Amino acid sequence: MKTILKNLPLFLLVCFSVNAQNLDKADKNYKNLAYVDAIKTYEKVAEKGYKSVDLFQKLGNSYYFNAKLKEANKWYAELFAMNQKVEPEYYYRYSQTLKATEDYAKADQYLDKFYALSGNDKRASLYKGQKNYKSTIDKNSGRYEVKITDINSKLSDYGAAMYGDQLIFSSSRESASMAKVSTKWTSNSFLNLYAAKRAENGSLSNPQKFSNSVNSKFHEDTPVFTKNMKIVYFTRNNYTKGKVGKDQEEVILLKLYRASLVDDKWIDIVEVPFNSDNYSVAHPALSPDEKTLYFASNMPGTKGQSDIFKVQITGDNTYSVPVNLTGSLNTEGRETFPYITEDNELYFASDGQPGLGGLDIFVTKLNKEGNPGGIINVGAPINGPMDDFAFLIDKPSRTGYFSSNRDGGVGLDDIYSFKETKVIELDCNQELSGIITNSETGEVLSNAKVTLFDENFKELQATQSDDKGNYNFSVECNKKYYVRGEKEEYETKEAPVKTPNKSGKTVLPLATAKKIREIKVGTDLAKTLEIPTIYFDLDKSYIRKDAALELEKVLVVMKLNPTIKVDVRSHTDSRQTFEYNDALSDRRAKSTIAWLIKNGVNANRLTGKGYGESQLINKCADGVECSEEEHQLNRRSEFIVVKM
The missing domain is CATH 1.25.40.10 (Tetratricopeptide repeat domain)
Known part of the structure; x- marks a missing residue:
């Protein structure tokens, strides 16, 4: 069910x-x-x-x-x-x-x-x-020993909570004490909560009805108990005090209920106040400090078919406004069945995250605000081609249970036990740092304001660069951020960055230029104007359209400063012969000068020469193996101011 x-x-x-x-x-x-x-x-x-x-x-x-x-x-x-x-x-x-x-x-x-x-x-x-999700999942696989439990019926048995030495689970097995009532969604009996005896090795036995006051003639499902075992939150159809509630389509939705244990009886069964007749709320989970309640819902604001939400527990059945979990956890698919460990690890099921098929079980580490970090598929044999969900684990013993409708089971859904044999790293932390510099001189910029934004440009943190131009943020793994650098008299610089899905350090330098830039004899206008390489087609020297757009910047400066004289210097990398590179670079320098003259610069203000490979700026000489990026640094054009 x-x-x-x-x-x-x-x-x-x-x-x-x-x-x-x-x-x-x-x-x-x-x-x-x-x-x-x-x-x-x-x-x-x-x-x-x-x-x-x-x-x-x-x-x-x-x-x-x-x-x-x-x-x-x-x-x-x-x-x-x-x-x-x-x-x-x-x-x-x-x-x-x-x-x-x-x-x-x-x-x-x-x-x-x-x-x-x-x-x-x-x-x-x-x-x-x-796109390599399958190989990533394979790396996470093989960490569990899995076996089917002995309490499964021919129908649906799934979803569980530990309650002392018992496991409380949901089952649609027929009850002799009740007339058979079924749902036309699946034609199976409605779910009730059962309690099974739990042994130290995780085996289960002797399932019995849990509580007549909690169970009703409709569905009960997925309970969670407080540590003192005095309060339970559970899922039920919209059914209170013998009355059924329906939405506008005459559909009975799901709601969360709360009950208290008094004199060994569950009483005071009440709805949580953020339920509604018009959407479902289900599958509760409690944070380790029991101050936050997590659940699945399709309430307004849901990103997908169902999302995981949280509320702060502010009093006796009073709560804050529900909010979606942040980050990349919720998708347009189904995120459901949350479970939280004592170490603040959130396990959940999803068919929207990259997985092996149907619902897969994922895990993430919640930060101090209760929000998720990087998402990790727990791998096989917990996950498989069918639906796998309702995961819970006892951290000290590394044993637990999950549910699945995989082939080879007893019924429609079955409860499986497992032992975790290898712990995956969840405390994934990233340090995002960099240095703020002057893009023209390389000078470090201290006391620059550096702001960190999330992928939606929501401001997260702000700091100042230190006396060596350094900044530093503590960020999450596997997330996209934007970093903005600002300093008086300098242009604002902004850049995106994606942190990897593993602990470590990500470096993002920011280089910016002054708003008002000084031009003097010896200035290279290419650096001052941040002109990238002037590209020419292979073995050609004519000016391409993209190169012309960059040359427009030099043209504007020379027209605004009619006394400036510029020496155009063209360089190549070391590939080809010295003579060939010398001739090619000279043709390119002359072609650049011709373009500037054609567009209004007096010829007596321009000189130029090709230097071939004679002025390499790195190690990439003849016979030295270099990357394409390293060779690219040598293929450059310079516009040196020789007279003001």
């Missing part, structure tokens, strides 16, 4: 059996989220040879939303075989189902198409920036 609670979107529909007789009724079932009944009719229609984009989309979606990715793959393949225009989202869904069949090469092809169609989608940009 996790398919209801973890799958797109975060809501549930309660309805009774409908015998779909035709396509119109199937469409009605689909609209009402009764996917099981919709599938029955749609497949009968498809078996008769009927084909349409709408039919294959709905068949694919009906399986996709039930986490049956391999079945969805069949119908999405039929959809794309029609070669009709479809929304970009279907390229992403198809790629997910291809991963479920472990066809990662084809999945990446459709992710490339998804990126081309929707490059602004964070899922697309994450994929584009991590």
Whole structure:
């Protein structure tokens, strides 16, 4: 039954059996989220040879939303075989189902198409920036020993919380004490909370109903307990005091509830105040100090199908306004099932981050403000081609549990135990530093204001460069920043930087020039005006259009200062013969002079010469192996002021 609670979107529909007789009724079932009944009719229609984009989309979606990715793959393949225009989202869904069949090469092809169609989608940009995601995940893999537990039923068992020597989990196994009530999303019984005995080695036994006051005739799911085990937060359908709440579409959504343990009974079951009849709130998690509550929701402000939010607990069932987690954690996909360790590590499930298929489990380190750093896929065998979610770990013993609908299980979803055999580095810290200099003279600039911005240009920190021109910021791994340098009488300089996904130091120097620049005899106008290399085509000496744009800067200065005389000096690298380079550079110097004269500079104000490879500025002489960048430094033009 996790398919209801973890799958797109975060809501549930309660309805009774409908015998779909035709396509119109199937469409009605689909609209009402009764996917099981919709599938029955749609497949009968498809078996008769009927084909349409709408039919294959709905068949694919009906399986996709039930986490049956391999079945969805069949119908999405039929959809794309029609070669009709479809929304970009279907390229992403198809790629997910291809991963479920472990066809990662084809999945990446459709992710490339998804990126081309929707490059602004964070899922697309994450994929584009991590195209080697599979090899990265492989490096993180092999750190867990996994085995299935003994408490699984033939239906759904998933999501868990440690409660003393018990594991509290959700199950849709039928109860003899209740009449069978089922959801038409999956046709399975609604979930209740069960308690299983937990042994020191992690094995589970003797599952029993947890609490009659907490369990209802609808869904209960994913509890989290305070350390003193006196308060529990849990997920339930919108059902309070025997009354069912529905949204405008007559859908029963999910809400968070809070209960207190008094005299061994759970009482005072109340909603949290940021619930709503119009969106879902589910899957609670508590920070180590129990002052912050994390959860999944599709409330207004959600970036994707569900995001992870947090609120500050300010009193007895009073809270701050919910806010999305910052950074690159939330995507246009599903982020759900948060779990936080004593070390402030946040584990969560996502199908928007680059993964192996379906929901994968990821981990990040929360900073002191409770916001995430770099995102790491925990790798196989925890993650696989299907849905993997609801991770929790006991840090001292390095043992824990997660849920999955992978092949080889007992039921629709099963609970697995694990032992972590190798700890991954999560305390990823980056130092961003640099030196502020005068771009003309190389002089270091002290007391310059240096400001750090995030990728959306929100100001994060500000500092001053020291007496040696140095600045320093403590930043997060795997994030994009902008750094701005400012100093009186100098131009403002700004540059982007992306920190790597590992601890270390990132260096970003900033060189800026004075707003009013002094020109005197000996000044190289190329440096003063920050003119890059004047490029010529190979073995040619005529002025290209891009070179002409740079020469315009010299032209303006010479027209504004009619007494200036300039010596044009052209240089080459050491490749080719000395004689060849000497002749080529001389032709280029003369061509540059001719262009300036043609555009209004008197010929008696210009001299020039080619120096070939005779004045190299680095080691790259004949016979010395150098990079293209090193050779480029020698291919330069100089405009030296020889008279004012």
